[in-house]
Structure formats: structure tokens, C-alpha cells
Amino acid sequence: xxxxxxxxxxxxxxxxxxxxxxxxxxxxxxxxxxxxxxxxxxxxxxxxxxxxxxxxxxxxxxxxxxxxxxxxxxxxxxxxxxxxxxxxxxxxxxxxxxxxxxxxxxxxxxxxxxxxxxxxxxxxxxxxxxxxxxxxxxxxxxxxxxxxxxxxxxxxxxxxxxxxxxxxxxxxxxxxxxxxxxxxxxxxxxxxxxxxxxxxxxxxxxxxxxxxxxxxxxxxxxxxxxxxxxxxxxxxxxxxxxxxxxxxxxxxxxxxxxxxxxxxxxxxxxxxxxxxxxxxxxxxxxxxxxxxxxxxxxxxxxxxxxxxxxxxxxxxxxxxxxxxxxxxxxxxxxxxxxxxxxxxxxxxxxxxxxxxxxxxxxxxxxxxxxxxxxxxxxxxxxxxxxxxxxxxxxxxxxxxxxxxx
Numbered sequence: 495x496x497x498x499x500x501x502x503x504x505x506x507x508x509x510x511x512x513x514x515x516x517x518x519x520x521x522x523x524x525x526x527x528x529x530x531x532x533x534x535x536x537x538x539x540x541x542x543x544x545x546x547x548x549x550x551x552x553x554x555x556x557x558x559x560x561x562x563x564x565x566x567x568x569x570x571x572x573x574x575x576x577x578x579x580x581x582x583x584x585x586x587x588x589x590x591x592x593x594x595x596x597x598x599x600x601x602x603x604x605x606x607x608x609x610x611x612x613x614x615x616x617x618x619x620x621x622x623x624x625x626x627x628x629x630x631x632x633x634x635x636x637x638x639x640x641x642x643x644x645x646x647x648x649x650x651x652x653x654x655x656x657x658x659x660x661x662x663x664x665x666x667x668x669x670x671x672x673x674x675x676x677x678x679x680x681x682x683x684x685x686x687x688x689x690x691x692x693x694x695x696x697x698x699x700x701x702x703x704x705x706x707x708x709x710x711x712x713x714x715x716x717x718x719x720x721x722x723x724x725x726x727x728x729x730x731x732x733x734x735x736x737x738x739x740x741x742x743x744x745x746x747x748x749x750x751x752x753x754x755x756x757x758x759x760x761x762x763x764x765x766x767x768x769x770x771x772x773x774x775x776x777x778x779x780x781x782x783x784x785x786x787x788x789x790x791x792x793x794x795x796x797x798x799x800x801x802x803x804x805x806x807x808x809x810x811x812x813x814x815x816x817x818x819x820x821x822x823x824x825x826x827x828x829x830x831x832x833x834x835x836x837x838x839x840x841x842x843x844x845x846x847x848x849x850x851x852x853x854x855x856x857x858x859x860x861x862x863x864x865x866x867x868x869x870x871x872x873x874x875x876x877x878x879x880x881x882x883x884x885x886x887x888x889x890x891x892x893x894x895x896x897x898x899x
Contacts, residue, residue, distance in 0.1 A: 537825060686793060
């Protein structure tokens with residue numbers, strides 16, 4: 495229980511005894527900005543050393559009015575950069591919370607709102623069901639059901655190594671055989687969240703410990719395979735975008751093998767097929783059909799908005815200009831301090847550059863909240879907590895009157 499119910503600070507403080515935030519380096523932007531700070535300190539030391547030798551016919555001194563004039567511009571640019579990055583971070587967190595809401599609602603509605611048919615109980619064994627265990631003895635073939643869910647025939651699925659069957663997962667009088675079809679769908683809901691996490695991190699394929707056994711046995715994704723060719727984006731700083739003028743005309747036609755779809759979209763397509771099929775069979779309450787389809791639409795909308803954050807970074811021109819302005823400001827500032835402060839200019843410039851580059855580094859660190867860095871969203875923990883919730887849900891007995899035909 496302690497691993498599930500966490501205080502907010504436990505996501506960042508992994509142990510009870512740790513350094514104060516003032517002394518912490520891990521999770522800070524110090525490793526990112528340290529080279530820039532050293533460059534400014536070296537430049538300030540060089541300027542002070544040359545000026546102290548008096549080898550030049552003039553002093554390396556600028557009027558002090560330059561610093562206030564430039565500081566306003568630098569402050570506005572840095573504030574806009576940091577606020578924009580935090581807005582992206584906060585929006586990513588809100589989107590993941592919305593995804594949790596849709597999965598929780600969808601799983602609860604099908605677990606208690608789906609009609610079940612009578613089956614002969616299988617005695618013996620434990621009564622617990624695991625979301626990551628292999629298919630239990632006595633349940634219908636998950637390969638055929640998985641092919642049905644994804645709208646594919648037997649020839650569209652490929653065999654992969656079958657997982658070991660857990661002896662603790664058996665049918666009892668508490669769980670009907672229909673429960674295992676619902677568990678398969680709930681596993682797809684969890685697989686959607688996990689696949690979204692991997693997709694946003696540019697981790698393609700299904701060979702992950704937290705994803706492979708959530709999908710139907712024998713399922714092979716249409717595009718997100720283990721060997722995906724990731725195209726290197728063209729750098730606009732080098733030249734204009736490459737344009738192809740001799741491409742073949744685009745068209746949409748049945749039987750085209752070049753079509754691709756990301757794994758999360760395949761899963762929501764499978765869920766849509768399942769909801770429509772069960773509703774036509776009369777096994778889902780009519781009042782729930784609209785809610786289930788609405789949850790699927792919301793999941794697609796959330797996934798698309800997450801893609802928007804990942805694949806729409808801060809414009810390159812803005813990032814380049816911001817760093818150029820900060821460097822120019824830090825290069826100009828020592829000339830206004832040398833006459834008054836002397837060698838004290840060097841540590842002062844270290845402090846100023848640490849502050850300015852730190853603000854710029856924070857914006858760069860949090861603008862994509864879906865990575866694996868210390869300051870990114872803890873999506874691994876979010877998915878693990880969601881699995882615990884769904885594991886508990888599928889072991890609850892459906893006591894709704896008339897649920898068992």
C-alpha cells in the first residue's frame with residue numbers, strides 16, 4: 495500500500511535522507527549550463543587580465559547605462575521562454591490526468607455494466623486475476639479474440655512466443671468466463687496508456703516488459719515494429735526544407751499495404767470494434783454505449799494533443815536568438831564592471847551567467863514533459879499506479895442484479 499499512496503514530494507525525493515535542495519545537483523540544470531558558465535567566467539577573466547596589464551592605449555570599459563538597457567530585453571525574453579515551457583509541461587500533466595479519468599471510467603463501466611452469460615464454474619485454484627498473466631485455462635482463445643478485436647483475420651496475425659501460463663489464474667465460481675473477455679479489454683486500456691508513453695518517447699515496437707503481455711497473443715502491430723526507421727529531421731539552420739516535386743500522386747484505396755498506424759490508434763480502433771460488436775449483441779447497456787464511445791473519442795483526442803506537444807517544439811529561430819542574446823549580454827556586462835569592481839568582476843559574472851543560463855536551461859529541460867529526465871513527468875509511476883487500480887478492479891465481484899444471465 496505504501497508504494498501506491500504517495501505524497502507529492504515522494505516523486506522527487508526518493509529517500510528520507512537527502513541533501514537540501516540548495517545543495518542538490520541531480521535533477522538540476524547545473525550539468526546543462528556548466529559549460530556556458532565556464533565560458534563566461536573565462537571571458538571575464540581574460541578581459542580583466544588584459545585590462546590590468548595596461549598594454550592597450552585605452553581602457554576596456556563601457557558606460558554603465560548599457561547594462562540596464564539590455565537587462566530589460568533579456569528579462570522579458572527569458573520570462574516568455576520559461577512561461578511557455580512550463581505551460582507545455584503543465585498541459586502534458588493535465589492531459590495525462592484526463593487519460594487516467596477516461597481509462598478509469600471505461601474500465602468501471604464495462605466491468606459492472608456488461609451483461610454476462612451463465613457458465614459452468616470451474617472449481618479449485620485461486621480466485622485472483624492478473625492483468626499481466628497469460629490466458630487462463632478454460633477461457634476462449636485470445637488469439638482469435640484478439641484478431642477479432644483488431645479487425646483482422648487469422649492471416650493478419652503472426653505467431654510469437656507464447657507466454658507461460660500462470661497456475662494461479664483459474665476460473666472459479668466468483669469469476670465467469672465472460673470476465674476474461676472483459677479483462678482482455680481492460681488490458682487493452684492499460685496497453686493504450688503504456689503504448690502512449692512509449693510512443694511519446696519514440697520507443698517503437700511491443701517488446702517491452704510493461705506492454706508485450708497486455709496485448710492479445712500473436713498480435714503484431716502494423717507499423718510500430720521493433721525496427722522502425724526514424725528519419726532525421728532537416729535542420730532549418732543549414733538550409734531550406736527539402737521539397738520533393740516528383741512524388742507519385744496520393745490516393746486512398748483498399749488493399750494498399752503501405753498504410754501505417756501508431757499502436758495507440760490501433761488499440762482505440764480495436765476498442766471501438768469491441769464496443770460496437772457487444773452493443774449489437776445486446777450485452778452492453780444501451781445507456782452506456784454513448785459513454786464508452788465518448789471515452790474512446792476522448793482518449794484519441796488526448797493522445798493527439800500529447801503528440802502536438804512532443805512534435806511541436808519551441809521554434810528554432812526563437813531558441814537560437816535567445817541564446818545569442820544571453821551570450822551577448824554576458825559578454826558585454828564585464829566591460830561595465832571592470833573599472834569599479836576589478837577582479838571581483840569574475841565571480842560576479844559567474845553568478846550572473848549561472849542565473850541567466852539557468853533560466854534558459856529550465857525552459858529547455860521542461861518543454862518536453864514526456865521524456866525520461868529527472869524533471870519530466872513520472873509516466874512510469876503513473877502507468878504502474880494505473881495497473882494496480884485495474885488489477886484491483888478485475889478482482890471485484892459484479893453484484894449488480896441481473897448481471898449474470
